[in-house]
Amino acid sequence: MAKIAYYPGCALNERSSHLDRSARDATVKLGFELDELDTWTCCGAVPPVSEERVMNLIAPSRILKDVRDSGRDILITICDFCYNTLKRTNYSIKSDEITRKRVNAFLADDTPERDYLEKDDSLWEDYEGEVKVIHLMEYLRDELGYDKIAGSLEKPLKGLKIAPYYGCVMLRPQNEIQLDDPENPSIIEDFITALDARPVKYPYRTECCGSYLSVSNPDASTRLCYRILTSARNSGADAVVVSCPLCFYNLDSRQKAITEAYSDFKPVPIFYFTQLLSLALGVDCGRQGFEKHYVDVTPVLDKIGVSTGKGDE
């Protein structure tokens, strides 16, 4: 089975472990394996803007350099924040000579002092952005092909209406990310179609859910999520599909606060795209981590004839 370098990131390692597990299950079914890096650190979640903050580039650069040094040229991530940070860091290293030199000067200086890395006596080689950072969904679309997914379905999600939610950092800034059209994307719609479900059109799919404001200004995030979810629900969606742990948290857990603030609100179940994928590929429902969801997903599972098995326990 083909092994592809995989950077899970801190959220998938712990609080969003159901995203990680469903992704691993699904990819095995599709004939390749996510090969977690031997050593990795937090990527820093947000890339720095100004040249002054070069320190914020060191962690993602070190991760990318380790991938290059292990002889691989593709790195898969799933978390949108990690994807954005790693890809943009790679972009600045590739396109900006000053950044490249400064980052490599730091990397060359600090590596031997890290006690969790084995001492490396091989010849130093500057990291110049050789690794290609790709999102798992991008890999499914471009390398594997959505046709292959459509052809391997064991449990097609026929009859489900699913609203794609892109959020912000998966697509933007588009000149550096170049995953899809930032205003009229179709990568998740096509993915939903490949699972034999129907994508729902609604206007808020690329609108921000509040991101980290969920911590500093939860009320603002509540208002944004209310707008997004109500719009999806009114357009006929049975569920919303996301790929980012923070989008998931905001859209799912925040429904508690939304229900308290808006009397007309009706809950909408939220899924990770990997959960839908592995369900459709026939992975057991009990492995999807649905107990971590705030909103009950049973109505959606009933529609496609999947038993949650909750009654058995």
Place this chain on the structure above:
Amino acid sequence: MSENMGLAPPKSPPILLTREVVNAGFKQQVNELSGQHMDACYQCGNCSSGCPLAQEMDILPNRIIRLVQLGQRDDIINSETIWICASCFQCTVRCPRGIDIQAVMDALRQIALDEGIDHFGPDQISPELAASVPQPGLVGVYRKLAT
């Protein structure tokens, strides 16, 4: 929480322009930190009309840019807007003049943080939230809103 539902105030308070303030180098500082050209903005307002958080802000994004052009440093670094911006890049994608407005917001936050104005500290987060928010949210908020 519903009292803040309306649009942002239609009028900003009047400002007094003096040659000293306008020429004090604030615009150049923002240009350098963000790598953008503030003078490229012609005030079409596209950034503000697309901003999902505009209704939470005290100064709309296009007005922030105008105030930078006019060197109004104090108004900006004491505004709520720079802390409400969630860096979602909607404005950046839509700006017809190609200004990365998110980068400008980052630069403004950095200038405010360099003054020692922390907007959000570890003591301001509830233990339940800290125990449940995915890590990108926690790392992101402290990187953006605190020194």
